[in-house]
Amino acid sequence: DGGITQSPKYLFRKEGQNVTLSCEQNLNHDAMYWYRQDPGQGLRLIYYSQIVNDFQKGDIAEGYSVSREKKESFPLTVTSAQKNPTAFYLCASSRGQGYQETQYFGPGTRLLVL
Amino acid sequence: KQEVTQIPAALSVPEGENLVLNCSFTDSAIYNLQWFRQDPGKGLTSLLLIQSSQREQTSGRLNASLDKSSGRSTLYIAASQPGDSATYLCVANAGGTSYGKLTFGQGTILTVHP
Numbered sequence: 759d760g761g762i763t764q765s766p767k768y769l770f771r772k773e774g775q776n777v778t779l780s781c782e783q784n785l786n787h788d789a790m791y792w793y794r795q796d797p798g799q800g801l802r803l804i805y806y807s808q809i810v811n812d813f814q815k816g817d818i819a820e821g822y823s824v825s826r827e828k829k830e831s832f833p834l835t836v837t838s839a840q841k842n843p844t845a846f847y848l849c850a851s852s853r854g855q856g857y858q859e860t861q862y863f864g865p866g867t868r869l870l871v872l
Numbered sequence: 873k874q875e876v877t878q879i880p881a882a883l884s885v886p887e888g889e890n891l892v893l894n895c896s897f898t899d900s901a902i903y904n905l906q907w908f909r910q911d912p913g914k915g916l917t918s919l920l921l922i923q924s925s926q927r928e929q930t931s932g933r934l935n936a937s938l939d940k941s942s943g944r945s946t947l948y949i950a951a952s953q954p955g956d957s958a959t960y961l962c963v964a965n966a967g968g969t970s971y972g973k974l975t976f977g978q979g980t981i982l983t984v985h986p
Contacts, residue, residue: 801961860918860921
């Protein structure tokens with residue numbers, strides 16, 4: 759089955775700890791995205807990547823980092839600098855780089871702080 | 873800056889009712905508008921996408937309309953069923969940049985009770 763997978767489904771972070779959220783796609787999509795969803799708010803873009811070895815900051819990149827070493831994978835690291843990390847994180851991908859391409863979303867990872 | 877607002881924030885209806893979800897956006901210069909469905913703790917599933925040159929799109933019991941001049945879109949659900957219970961998100965795509973700037977509404981939580 760083609761699609762986007764995210765792991766883990768739930769992730770717990772201790773104070774001062776960095777954690778990494780996984781996002782993998784087998785759709786052969788060039789572009790990938792990370793969003794954050796908070797209750798009662800719309801999704802907000804953290805980072806996006808239009809091609810391997812390239813990525814750009816979104817609207818709320820502070821406290822987060824990404825890498826894009828492979829076309830299929832776009833992991834997100836939530837660093838200790840992110841003071842309010844509790845949220846639902848969604849990964850998405852699209853076939854091309856243009857605005858006309860529809861984004862497809864993964865099932866999400868819920869991050870909780872201990 | 874584009875803002876997307878969805879009204880109502882929550883809606884509870886009995887099974888079989890026809891219903892309308894509303895979405896308004898402040899900048900009419902959009903490339904397309906998309907409606908998504910999100911089940912609790914899950915990712916987003918695309919329902920309908922309306923290009924800026926179109927007035928409406930239909931899929932089964934769903935019909936979405938777009939009025940760019942007034943900055944409004946509606947999602948009409950006919951003969952609602954308990955399986956329609958979910959959060960419905962309206963998303964405006966500004967285009968104009970290489971990755972496509974998406975602005976998400978905060979969603980309408982729909983509950984259809986038997």
